[in-house]
Amino acid sequence: MEDDDDFETWKVCWEVARLFHVKRDMTFSYAVQCIGCGKKAFPWSATHRSELITLAVKCSAGHLDWIKTSLTDVCARCNQDFVLKLVKREQICPDDGCRRLLLVDEGVMIERLARKPALAAIFLSLLERHKTFDCLIHGDMVQISQAPRLSAATECNHEANICPKGLQETLEKAISEGRLQDVRCPDAECKAKYAVRDIRSIVSKESFAGYNRKLSLRNMSKDPNFRWCRSVVNGRSCENGQIIPNTKRELEWECVVCKSRNCFDCFPNMCPRHEKLRQDDLENRRKIQETTKKCPRRGCARLIERNKGCAHMTCLEATSEIRRDR
Known part of the structure; x- marks a missing residue:
């Protein structure tokens, strides 16, 4: 049954693809980069080309603008299921370093399929059905509409691949453990730094306050007069630190949080x-x-x-x- 559904989906996609086939101005007889597989190959046709790539395909990072003025096309092999891969969200952007998906411009599709309303309805429903992704943390299927909304300042090189709950859990754990360097995209191939406003929108108020505090302490620790409190209260380290003024180069200083006395010279090792x-x-x-x-x-x-x-x-x-x- 699943194979039958895939075949019916393929037939719809192939019919849509044919509506974008136009005749070339001249016979095309040399190899170009295939937008589907990225290899250099002869286009699927020497006498026809597809306007689908230049009119109705886009990368969310804007990497396909150069295609509008190039001779790039798809090879004969990729032409068979190129639209199907677009619908099933399997076609990766060919731009170097980009792992985002190529997406269908639904506005262009609606305009091109205006004379075929039944085909348009089926094709748009297929697009809607496949607007999902598998969460990188929990492995469950998530609707694209439920993905975390990140600002343009967060430069991830891929589409959404983690649910809001999974992202919140991952970042809050990194903050609580003091791993501020891991407060970034969990994708191992991305690791893009999150903008501060995105971190604020993802984690709880308490975690964000802790993030700001630990980030401030890390920046303060660059001062030569900064010292960490070494006391342990109820089995837990104080985790506070402060800058000891030059005018108070006393042997001991008092932590402003736990009020414990610390030795200034016990840094980084015991004096x-x-x-x-x-x-x-x-x-x-x-x-x-x-x-x-x-x-x-x-x-x-x-x-x-x-x-x-x-x-x-x-x-x-x-x-x-x-x-x-x-």
Whole structure:
């Protein structure tokens, strides 16, 4: 059944293509670039040409303007299903570096098919039926009308290929993880940077505020007096940073967000003074572990240290008894 539908669609497309065939002014006898496959080949006919390419085919980036003044046509092989590929959104723009689809100018089609209203209705319904794409993130089919609306400042080299929800999820995850370099087109072959107004329209207000904040901090970090806060609150890094004025070249500075004290010289690595303090702290912890035991009474857990005498010890808090050699 699917093959029958494709054949019926092909017949409609072929009938439409024939309406654009016109006679050449002179016999054409040399090879040109085929607009369908991009190869250099002889046109599909030496005595006729198709006005479809120059009148009713367009690239959304305007790359086909040069065709109107050129002798470019399609080869005999591509001529068989060129219109079918246009309808099914399978024909790529031949311009170098462009991955956009060649689209049918529906206004021109309506004008050319004015004397064949039944054919026009069928052909336009075919165009409407195929105005879909598969989402790059979720893999589901999406209507073109539901695609994210991006401004001209975002220079993607392809048609819409991701649904609004998938694009929002991808960008918000990159923002939350601090990967600002990934706040761009998710298409691996594109990676175009999004304009700020497009980012604002795609992500939530909270994510956009976080994006602006992290972008500002990244720009501020280029200042030699900028320092990141190294504190950890409730298991999470503070993630704040600030510029310490030259007039306050003190040993420590206070984070304006979490109010923690930070060492100015601990950047990018820990300074010698704090490294020594860290080593001393580790040594103290090791010593405590070697010379103390926790009180065995439930709910106490005080550390008991034996510094002299026999192995029998008593917790002064819980009056529990313990032997140090056990």
